[in-house]
Amino acid sequence: MAGKSSPKLPTIERLTRSAVHYLERYSSSENNLRKVLERRVLKACRHHDRDPADFAGMIDAVVQKCTGSGLVDDRTYAETKTASLRRRGGSRRKIEAQLAHKGVDRETIRSVLDGVSVSEEDAAGVYARRRRLGPFRNSTDRQARRERDLAAMCRAGFSFDIAVRVIDAADDDES
Structure with a gap:
């Protein structure tokens, strides 16, 4: 690729700039x-035939610096992500999985989710409205699509009981 520069070997300053730019x-x-x-x-080490383990201390130092300065806070991140996912109709299970995937510890996840004011059924209603499932479906074949709608709700992490209550609601005012 013409004009593309090769990655430079990492230093504390370069890694700090990268971290701040990312954050x-x-x-x-x-x-x-x-x-x-x-x-x-890893990308720089592959290019320069170096061992990435040689730079582990630098990575730890930069992460510690970002954590110490308040740029990175797992609890705040979990609260923000949880609020965002709940507004979009995310289930408790889905939120737990996404936060765990991002490296937030289980205790922090549990304490953040216990403090959430939106109920699981309200989140399921938001999800159904957003995806136009059940009572929010604008077609006449709502009953024919019931099983598919229930499956979609369960795949999104909602319990079967909650999915049935939301999908079988009489109209879009009940959920």
Whole structure:
């Protein structure tokens, strides 16, 4: 590729700039920031035939610096992500899975989810409205699509009981 520069070997300053640049654009957990920096180091090490383990201390130092300065806070990240996913109709299971995937520890996830004011049934109603399932379906074949709608709700992480209550609601005012 003409005009593309090769990746430079990481230094504390370069990794710090990369971390800050990433955090300016995205909210992140501590573990996720570590993964981002590890990918950057791995790319540079492949190009320069170096061992990525040599740079592990630098990555730890940069992540510690970002955590210490307040740029990265797992609890705040979990609260923000949970609120966002709940507004979009995310189930408790889906939120737990996404936060765990980003490296937030189980205890933080549990405490954040216990403090959420939106009920699971309300979130299911939002999800059904957004996806136009059940009472929000504008077609006449609502009964023919019932099984598919229930399956979609269950795949989204809602319990079968909640899915049945939302999908079988009389009209879109009940859910």
